[in-house]
Amino acid sequence: MKNEEPTNLCTTCENMPECLEVGILERETCNDYEPRSLDDLVEADKFVNEVMAGSCPRCGSENTNDCEVDSLVEDNTVGYCLNCATYWCLECGHIFKGAKKGMECYPIRFVPNVLQKMVT
Numbered sequence: 001m002k003n004e005e006p007t008n009l010c011t012t013c014e015n016m017p018e019c020l021e022v023g024i025l026e027r028e029t030c031n032d033y034e035p036r037s038l039d040d041l042v043e044a045d046k047f048v049n050e051v052m053a054g055s056c057p058r059c060g061s062e063n064t065n066d067c068e069v070d071s072l073v074e075d076n077t078v079g080y081c082l083n084c085a086t087y088w089c090l091e092c093g094h095i096f097k098g099a100k101k102g103m104e105c106y107p108i109r110f111v112p113n114v115l116q117k118m119v120t
């Protein structure tokens with residue numbers, strides 16, 4: 001019998017590092033499956049977030065997130081610092097002065113200086 005929903009046991013299995021080494025990936029069934037603890041999974045999640053957003057350019061805090069699920073910004077190229085409430089561009093490090101939907105740093109970076117004075 002197969003489960004209706006394809007599942008990937010490997011991402012939640014204690015033995016994943018060993019299996020990876022021998023080239024076993026994304027198993028749906030496995031005799032050596034050992035579920036990882038919830039704490040472990042939360043830690044792994046945190047790690048992913050850190051890798052994605054990095055530390056805050058203003059205060060250096062690691063307590064950051066990208067804004068993919070931010071109800072206001074909804075943009076995974078924008079980082080948000082939970083420590084000092086700073087929003088910044090993950091691609092170039094530009095710090096936004098506020099937060100609004102669809103904001104991006106592109107116009108600020110590429111508009112020539114003369115024009116920039118007119119815009120701002």
Ligand SMILES: [Zn+2]
Nearest residue numbers: 056059081084
């Ligand atoms: Zn910060």
Ligand SMILES: [Zn+2]
Nearest residue numbers: 089091092105
């Ligand atoms: Zn940017």
